[in-house]
Amino acid sequence: MNILFTSVFILANFLLLVLNPDGFLPALLDGASKSATLCLSLIATYSVWLGLMEVWKQSGITKAVSRLLKPLTKKLFKTSDEETIDALCMNLSVNLLGISGAGTPYGIRSAQLLDKSENAEYASAMLFVVNATSIQLIPTSIIGIRVALGSLSPADIVIPTLITTAFSTIIGIILTRLLIPPTRKNRAFHILSTQKARGQV
Secondary structure, three states: OHHHHHHHHHHHHHHHHHHOHHHHHHHHHHHHHHHHHHHHHHHHHHHHHHHHHHHHHHHOHHHHHHHHHHHHHHHHHOOOOHHHHHHHHHHHHHHHOOOHHHHHHHHHHHHHHHOOOOOHHHHHHHHHHHHHHOOOOOOHHHHHHHHHOOOOOHHHHHHHHHHHHHHHHHHHHHHHHHHOOOOOOOHHHHHHHHHHHHOOO
């Protein structure tokens, strides 16, 4: 992928240099300036939301959100392991706020734990689909980009984004359930997992 993007970049620069040599350097400098501004704006946006997430975590709000998401998470991912559910709930709650970068560590942890579950293939596929389509209650990152680029109404996309991401998430979940159906719970596996959790094995 890096080779592909590098090739496109070199080709675009070559064409611009040949077709419009006088505009090459100004365009390059203008692009670099806009990129730096955008990165600084996103850093500020992420810093604010990550700070809020830490406040919510310390005040117990994240635990309350996790408790609300637990029934849905258990049913959606077909797992009853508490550690896995906690990681999934944190990943989902952060993604709902549109801070996908902050949810990556929780997503990685969830994937590692789901690989050990009875429905590993189904649960891992569902985690990928839910993260890729993720319902956005507040598209924080996109709003930050629109602010950096000078949008007069950066929050106008909230409702359209909510509708489209909800639709894509629902379709993704349905297709995953149809194409990679979860297996029926194996009683022996469930008993063994329970014993391991209690330290009896």
